[in-house]
Amino acid sequence: MKSEKQRRLEIKQRRLARAKSMVNVYNAYVPLQKAPVDAVLADLSILESNNNTYGSLPQFYVDRPFACRKCAAEEVWTAKQQKWWYEVAHGDINTIAVHCRSCRMAERKRVEEARHASAEGMRKKQEALLRGRGNVGTN
Numbered sequence: 801m802k803s804e805k806q807r808r809l810e811i812k813q814r815r816l817a818r819a820k821s822m823v824n825v826y827n828a829y830v831p832l833q834k835a836p837v838d839a840v841l842a843d844l845s846i847l848e849s850n851n852n853t854y855g856s857l858p859q860f861y862v863d864r865p866f867a868c869r870k871c872a873a874e875e876v877w878t879a880k881q882q883k884w885w886y887e888v889a890h891g892d893i894n895t896i897a898v899h900c901r902s903c904r905m906a907e908r909k910r911v912e913e914a915r916h917a918s919a920e921g922m923r924k925k926q927e928a929l930l931r932g933r934g935n936v937g938t939n
């Protein structure tokens with residue numbers, strides 16, 4: 801019997817293979833009538849108000865494969881994630897996913913820890929100043 805984890809991995813791999821097989825088709829402009837059944841429709845009014853471009857805006861999104869810029873892992877940037885990025889997060893239409901999920905999570909963690917450490921440092925400095933033992937020199 802297959803484990804849940806293995807099953808998820810297989811689904812992920814199938815999705816990646818499918819996205820890869822379609823990459824040449826959807827790099828070119830494709831009219832809406834020829835969108836695949838699992839394409840996610842784009843909201844052109846949102847895209848037009850977010851982007852200062854009269855270039856081609858997508859009419860729909862399809863899963864796109866990409867290799868992580870940091871660890872080279874192959875991953876799918878799903879149609880749904882693209883819609884969120886361009887229409888909800890207002891990402892520029894010329895930007896695409898560059899980092900895989902685990903690298904993004906690691907980076908988020910790193911930034912959060914750095915912010916935490918910096919806030920902690922500020923707090924300690926403030927306390928030291930209040931106690932009159934700050935590193936503000938007096939001659």
Ligand SMILES: [Zn+2]
Pocket residue numbers: 868869870871872873899900901902903904
């Ligand atoms: Zn990565």
